[in-house]
Amino acid sequence: MESLVDQDLSANEGNSTPKTVGPSAMPATPPAKPAPPPPAVAKAPPKPTGPVVESTPDSSVNKMRRRIVWASIAGFLTTCFLMFLRFFLPRAIFEPSSVFKVGFPSDYALGVDTKWQQQYRIWVDKTSDRVFVIYARCTHLGCTPDWRASENKFKCPCHGSGYDSEGINFEGPAPRPMDRAEVQLDPEGQIQVNIAKLFKSPKGERSEFDDPGAYIPL
Numbered sequence: 373m374e375s376l377v378d379q380d381l382s383a384n385e386g387n388s389t390p391k392t393v394g395p396s397a398m399p400a401t402p403p404a405k406p407a408p409p410p411p412a413v414a415k416a417p418p419k420p421t422g423p424v425v426e427s428t429p430d431s432s433v434n435k436m437r438r439r440i441v442w443a444s445i446a447g448f449l450t451t452c453f454l455m456f457l458r459f460f461l462p463r464a465i466f467e468p469s470s471v472f473k474v475g476f477p478s479d480y481a482l483g484v485d486t487k488w489q490q491q492y493r494i495w496v497d498k499t500s501d502r503v504f505v506i507y508a509r510c511t512h513l514g515c516t517p518d519w520r521a522s523e524n525k526f527k528c529p530c531h532g533s534g535y536d537s538e539g540i541n542f543e544g545p546a547p548r549p550m551d552r553a554e555v556q557l558d559p560e561g562q563i564q565v566n567i568a569k570l571f572k573s574p575k576g577e578r579s580e581f582d583d584p585g586a587y588i589p590l
Contacts, residue, residue: 472492
C-alpha cells in the first residue's frame with residue numbers, strides 16, 4: 373500500500389509541466405458578506421411609578437375664598453364701568469326750587485311755626501297785623517338757631533346769639549336781625565315764599581322789613 377503512494381508522488385514530481393486549469397476548475401466567487409445589523413438603541417429603563425395620590429375635594433373655606441375674590445374683581449370692574457359711563461353724563465347740580473308754597477295765612481296761629489324748618493330752613497311768623505317768613509340763618513356765622521318756645525326766643529347753638537320771636541337780635545355776637553324771605557299771595561290765596569330774595573335790616577342803616585314783599589298784611 374505504501375509502495376503505490378510512493379510511486380504516485382515520484383510520478384508527480386518527475387512531471388514538471390504544469391497542468392492547465394480549465395474554467396470549470398476555477399474556484400467560485402466568494403459570496404458577499406451581509407451588512408452588519410444597525411446597532412441596537414439602548415432603551416431607557418422605565419421610571420419607577422410613585423404611589424397614586426387621590427385629590428381631595430376643596431373645602432367650603434376655599435370655595436368661600438374664591439367667591440370673595442371673584443366678587444371683589446366683579447365689583448371693581450363694575451365700578452370702573454360706571455365711572456366710565458359717568459364721564460359722558462352732564463355734571464349738573466339739581467337743587468330744590470327756591471319758590472314754594474306753605475299754605476294759607478289762616479293755617480297758622482299767632483307766633484312762630486317751625487314745621488318748615490327741616491325742609492326749607494324757614495319759620496313762618498304771624499303777628500296781629502302781618503305774616504312774614506324768617507330765613508333760619510344766624511347773621512353771625514350762618515348756623516341754624518333753635519326756637520325755644522319756653523323762653524320765647526331763638527337761640528344759636530354755635531356762639532350763643534339770641535333773637536326775639538320776630539328774629540331781632542338782642543344778645544350774643546349776632547350783628548343784625550335774621551333776614552326775611554319774600555312772601556306774597558298766589559291766585560288761590562296761598563302764601564308763596566321766595567328764599568332767593570331776602571330782606572335785611574343792617575345795623576345803623578334803613579330796615580327793609582317794611583318794604584313790599586317782606587310781609588303779607590292781615
